[in-house]
Amino acid sequence: MPDKPLSFSATCALLILMAEDREVSNPELKEKYGVTVTGKERTTLNDGGFVTSRRTGRSFSHVLTDKGWHHASELVRDGISAPGTGVAAAAVKALVGNLQRHIDRSETSLAEIFGREEDLGPGVNEASTAETPAEPIAQQSIAPPPIERVPASEDIETLIRKAYAQLADKPYAWVSLTRLRPRLGNTPRDEVDATLRQMIGLPDVRLVPESNQKMLTDEDRGAAVVIGDQAKHLILIGA
Structure with missing residues (x-):
């Protein structure tokens, strides 16, 4: 069964959580934006699976799910159709509806635009995250043990995703x-480069430069x- 369209107020709540890109409590939302995510x-x-909420103390905290990020990318691509009136509603629709121009021009993604510096990987912040520490490229094994290669008959995005899955040692x-x-x-x-440039616009794909440029080899620069x-220089799939 298809999802029931979100109301304009629920859409705005989703966009706020997208912009925060972290778990946010209702008291924080109230202090920062003058609103809370409550009730209906x-x-x-x-x-709808767009947001996960949990009780923290006497209130709730909320975080956007992968499905929520995907819906946000659809709103940016297609515009907000949910009814909303007034100048503020028009401003939200205009900003979201025209954000795609920046994404197309810069060939970036929502995750990179709104992602917090500590979560965007070594290309943005040299300090690795606690959950996903990233080793410098020069220390990575350039010739990993043989693993079954993906069939050449598959489309290029599938090839890239399967190759990533073979090489990633953890989520x-x-x-x-x-x-x-x-x-x-x-x-x-x-064709691979063209596909990578298309994939960076997907909500589950991130491509970033290596922050420590001194560690790059000629092979690393050639593969970028x-x-x-x-x-x-680096790709993450599943964000």
């Missing part, structure tokens, strides 16, 4: 393109994909 909006977002691990490209067989380089005006 909270129930709708929880039941949310950063994998260098130096290690990933050899897993794609004889797939043309320009240039998106916008920046060379990206």
